[in-house]
Structures are given as C-alpha cells and as structure tokens.
Amino acid sequence: MTFVVTDNCIACKYTDCVSVCPVDCFYEGENMLVIDPEECIDCGVCEPECPADAIRADTEPGMEEWIAFNARYAAQWPVITEAKEPMPGADDLDGTENKLATHFSEKPAAEAA
C-alpha cells in the first residue's frame, strides 16, 4: 500500500505535504507533485495535511490509474524536500474538476536557482 497524489494537486503546490514526509518521497513537476509508491512507507501523515484533499490511500476505489501516474512521474521529476510558496491562483483553482485534462504539465519542476 502507498499514498498517491491525485487531480486536485494540479496547479496547487501548497506543499504542506512535503514538510511532513519522513522519507522525502515527493517529486516535483512544473505544476504538480507526486509520491514515489516504492519509497512511500505508508505512514499517512501527509494525507490530512493536504489543503486540497489531493492525497489518497491507494486502497480507495479508482486509484489504479493514479498509482501508475505517480510512479511514472516520480521517475522523471526531481525530489522536493522543502515546502515552498503555493502557485499563483492555487486557491482559485482548488476544486476544479479534471485538472488533468486542462491544467497538467508533464514537465519537471525548474531547477532551483
């Protein structure tokens, strides 16, 4: 079992989740985070920290697609270990349906200066 990041994280990056993860298994895309399912120790502390309710246990129905999604992008994006400012407009987009189709970027996060 693992936890996975789902649609409502897109365009958010509140990153409250990153601050609490004991094993640094969050990875950062241009406008979303994912969890590496292989590294996640299933502690669950990140799940209630997410203001967007985007972190889910993989035992919930319909999560198969998101497990594969998290694994795919965790292998491509850089690790993120410290919280940062949310993205501009994060609050306005919170709760928007199916951001995957309309807002997702496959690009990795820009390297920190």
Ligand code: SF4
């Ligand atoms: S707090 Fe939730 S929505 Fe924000 S970056 Fe973390 S997983 Fe994504």
Ligand code: SF4
């Ligand atoms: S469940 Fe624990 S180990 Fe897994 S991503 Fe969340 S905080 Fe990290």
